[in-house]
Amino acid sequence: MILFQERSLASVAVDVHAIMCARGVLVRERCDVENSGSIYWSDQEEKWIVDLRAQESWVRKRYTLAHELGHYVLHLGNGARKDLSPLHRTENPSTDRMEREANQYAAELLMPAGRIRNLYRNGTPLDELAAMFQVSKAAMGWRLHNLGLERIG
DSSP: OOOSOOOOTTSOSOOHHHHHHHTTOEEEEETTOSSSEEEEEETTTTEEEEEEETTSOHHHHHHHHHHHHHIIIIISGGGTOOOOGGGOOOSOGGGOHHHHHHHHHHHHHHSOHHHHHHHHHTTOOHHHHHHHHTOOHHHHHHHHHHTTSSOOO
């Protein structure tokens, strides 16, 4: 599934926060968030809100924000739907279809396949790719693995 067109390598890291703000979504960091993040409609604020766990690393917050953007776009009709019942998490999120789709969306947004393949095949090592795309080494490792470029473990 290809969700994003390739762009020049001049600006590699996507500004997910700016994308959310442009859509009118309020992004907050909070210390009392149990999961890495969540998206929900606030009747009081009259807007969508993403709460991110403040204690997470910066790259983890970026990935989580991209993941929540995936839910917003793929499962909430770009915010048109206010019913969150389909987004209630299962006991095993790794097997939940919508969670997998949101993870795939985040990976494609933050680490576009064409750019990753090009840079990796030209010798850019994993740690440099992670720094360039502002993601964790673990996330980049999984992306390389899922693109068939590198083995995990």
